[in-house]
Structures are given as C-alpha cells and as structure tokens.
Amino acid sequence: MKSYRDLQVYNEAYQLSKEVHFLSMKMPKSEMFELGSQIRRSAQSVRANIVEGYGRRRYKQDFVKFLTQSYASCLETISHSEMLNELYPKLGFDGIIPKYETLGAKLFKFISYVEISWKTPTPTHNR
Numbered sequence: 001m002k003s004y005r006d007l008q009v010y011n012e013a014y015q016l017s018k019e020v021h022f023l024s025m026k027m028p029k030s031e032m033f034e035l036g037s038q039i040r041r042s043a044q045s046v047r048a049n050i051v052e053g054y055g056r057r058r059y060k061q062d063f064v065k066f067l068t069q070s071y072a073s074c075l076e077t078i079s080h081s082e083m084l085n086e087l088y089p090k091l092g093f094d095g096i097i098p099k100y101e102t103l104g105a106k107l108f109k110f111i112s113y114v115e116i117s118w119k120t121p122t123p124t125h126n127r
Contacts (some may be wrong), residue, residue, distance in 0.1 A: 004054035009110050012103050013047040013070070019096065020077065026091050027084070039080035043072035046103070060120050067111045074104040111113075 004010050020043035024036040053066025078100045085093040 004051050007050065007054065008112075009070075009103065009106050010047065010050045010054075012099075012106070013043075013050055013074075016096070016099055016103060017043040017047050019099075020081075023092055023096065027088065031087075032103075035084060039077060039084065041075040042073050042080060046077060047071050049073060057118070058120055060114065060118050063118065064111060064114055065085060067107060067114060071104060071107045071111065074100055074107060078104070 001007070017040075021040055022042050024032065024042035027036045047070075049066045053063045053070065056062035056066065078097055081093045081096045081100065084091065085097070
C-alpha cells in the first residue's frame with residue numbers, strides 16, 4: 001500500500017463526501033449554512049481522518065485513534081442525514097444513510113484489522 005488512496009474506505013468516504021456536498025447545495029438558503037454546513041463538515045471529517053491516520057500509520061495507536069474519529073464522523077453524518085431527510089424528504093438524503101451505514105461497518109472492520117494485524121516497523125535503539 002503506497003498511499004491512503006489505496007484504501008477502499010478512503011475512496012468510498014471521498015465519493016460520499018462529494019455526494020453529500022452536492023445534495024446539501026440543493027437545500028434552502030436558510031439551512032445551507034446551518035445544518036448544511038454541519039453535514040458537509042462531518043462528511044469531510046470521515047475522509048480527512050482516514051488520511052490523517054494513514055499519515056501516522058507508523059504508530060498503530062494513532063492510526064486507530066484517527067480511524068475511530070472517522071467512524072464517529074460517519075455516525076454524525078448519518079444523524080444529520082436522518083434529520084435532513086425528515087425536514088426535506090425530497091432532497092434525497094434518505095439515499096445517503098445506507099451508504100454511510102455500509103461505510104461505517106467497513107471502517108469498524110478496518111479498525112479491528114489495524115488493531116490486530118497492522119505491522120509497524122520495529123524501532124531501533126542506538127546506544
């Protein structure tokens with residue numbers, strides 16, 4: 001794996017964040033900077049935390065911490081989507097919810113994989 005771009009969870013989070021962005025731009029102007037801004041930020045946070053964690057992958061616990069934050073942002077995005085779906089059912093946020101639930105399950109499995117199987121370089125000590 002040469003880059004975070006090789007991670008399936010990153011690619012899915014990236015595509016979903018774009019989808020959320022475009023959907024949120026269809027919201028009424030009064031909501032675009034309130035709940036619209038929140039859902040855009042939480043969707044971006046899912047993607048961004050995967051990237052930041054990957055950048056710290058040498059330290060397994062840091063990687064797990066950022067992946068866990070990504071998972072939490074995924075849940076936050078689901079919550080915002082549920083609210084937006086109730087407030088504005090014609091916008092299509094109901095289609096986002098199962099996609100984020102699937103991504104959340106994949107993130108959860110990836111976190112478990114990293115905790116159990118991720119290999120970090122063995123530190124060398126110079127004396």
